[in-house]
Amino acid sequence: MKTRRKNLLKASQKIGCDIVVAFEPENLFYMTGFWGEAIGILENGKTTIISPELEVGRAKSESSDCSVITADRGQGLISALVKKIKNKKVCTDCQNYQMMTSLKKSVPKIKHSTSPFYDARIIKDSQEISVLKKASKIIDEMFEQCTRKIKKGMRESELQAILMSYAIQHEMFDTGYKSTLNPLIIAGGPNGALPHAQVTNRKFVNGDLIVVDLTLRYMGYVTDSTRTFGLGSVSTEAKSVYEIVKESQKLGLKAVKPGASCKSVDDACRNYIKNQKYGKYFIHSTGHGIGLEVHELPNIGPKSTTKLAKNMAITVEPGIYLPKKFGVRIEDSLIVQDRSILLHKFTKDLIVI
Numbered sequence: 001m002k003t004r005r006k007n008l009l010k011a012s013q014k015i016g017c018d019i020v021v022a023f024e025p026e027n028l029f030y031m032t033g034f035w036g037e038a039i040g041i042l043e044n045g046k047t048t049i050i051s052p053e054l055e056v057g058r059a060k061s062e063s064s065d066c067s068v069i070t071a072d073r074g075q076g077l078i079s080a081l082v083k084k085i086k087n088k089k090v091c092t093d094c095q096n097y098q099m100m101t102s103l104k105k106s107v108p109k110i111k112h113s114t115s116p117f118y119d120a121r122i123i124k125d126s127q128e129i130s131v132l133k134k135a136s137k138i139i140d141e142m143f144e145q146c147t148r149k150i151k152k153g154m155r156e157s158e159l160q161a162i163l164m165s166y167a168i169q170h171e172m173f174d175t176g177y178k179s180t181l182n183p184l185i186i187a188g189g190p191n192g193a194l195p196h197a198q199v200t201n202r203k204f205v206n207g208d209l210i211v212v213d214l215t216l217r218y219m220g221y222v223t224d225s226t227r228t229f230g231l232g233s234v235s236t237e238a239k240s241v242y243e244i245v246k247e248s249q250k251l252g253l254k255a256v257k258p259g260a261s262c263k264s265v266d267d268a269c270r271n272y273i274k275n276q277k278y279g280k281y282f283i284h285s286t287g288h289g290i291g292l293e294v295h296e297l298p299n300i301g302p303k304s305t306t307k308l309a310k311n312m313a314i315t316v317e318p319g320i321y322l323p324k325k326f327g328v329r330i331e332d333s334l335i336v337q338d339r340s341i342l343l344h345k346f347t348k349d350l351i352v353i
Contacts, residue, residue: 040066
């Protein structure tokens with residue numbers, strides 16, 4: 001925690017600030033160890049949590065080396081914050097326009113910027129890597145569940161219920177990702193051609209390719225992996241496309257190393273798919289950072305200017321999506337190192353159930 005705070009302050013000083021104020025729960029957790037309704041203040045290595053009374057108990061027990069101040073919800077929290085930071089150079093992740101407008105009247109030198117938080121969070125420490133490893137192992141177990149549970153006539157929603165039950169039993173939970181109504185992506189047949197398909201009541205049928213994208217949170221951290229399964233008599237075309245995606249992902253993983261550009265990883269995947277005449281069906285970036293959010297820096301895409309660094313946590317997930325027919329995506333999370341750590345061990349060979 002001391003190193004995280006040191007990195008946050010160092011990043012904030014780069015933009016002319018001496019104090020870091022966290023409103024977003026991910027940043028509060030990163031800075032304090034507490035995930036809840038509160039405001040975190042970091043100054044000169046000292047960390048304070050301002051919390052409504054209903055959260056004080058947890059804030060005290062779950063945070064690390066923090067003082068906790070109680071204040072009323074709403075304006076009470078803001079008033080307590082102003083007393084701590086008035087006349088100082090402050091960086092905050094506050095996204096509420098009205099709140100920022102109010103704060104600027106009392107704290108003229110406050111500025112909104114998420115860059116110190118993301119700059120610090122982009123490199124994972126040993127504790128974060130340990131959590132991601134454990135989370136990824138549970139996701140691999142859930143893929144094993146798929147091989148046992150998937151059957152003809154099962155609905156996508158039924159498989160989601162089975163997998164989420166297993167996840168919750170192992171202390172993994174929904175990420176709360178705002179762009180979906182479902183915790184998982186489970187997409188059979190033509191639904192698989194939609195990269196962010198919503199889970200439906202469609203029944204699996206003979207010949208389906210079934211995309212299972214498991215993105216879940218464990219001890220605050222998100223890991224992300226996708227496998228595509230076959231059911232019954234899978235077509236020659238589907239098998240061919242699967243092998244193309246598999247080889248593309250293999251090339252992308254091979255390109256990951258400290259100092260490599262994110263674009264070069266995307267190029268490795270994308271150029272292979274283009275050469276196989278499916279380029280127009282690869283319709284998203286190759287990957288993204290993971291951590292306290294589903295999508296963090298860096299972006300692994302064709303326009304990325306970022307270079308990979310040791311202990312970044314990223315995904316590599318090429319895919320091919322044939323409208324109204326099927327989709328194939330294979331995704332792993334990994335830790336960037338000289339010999340990168342692949343977090344998921346579940347096979348990438350096509351399993352036909």
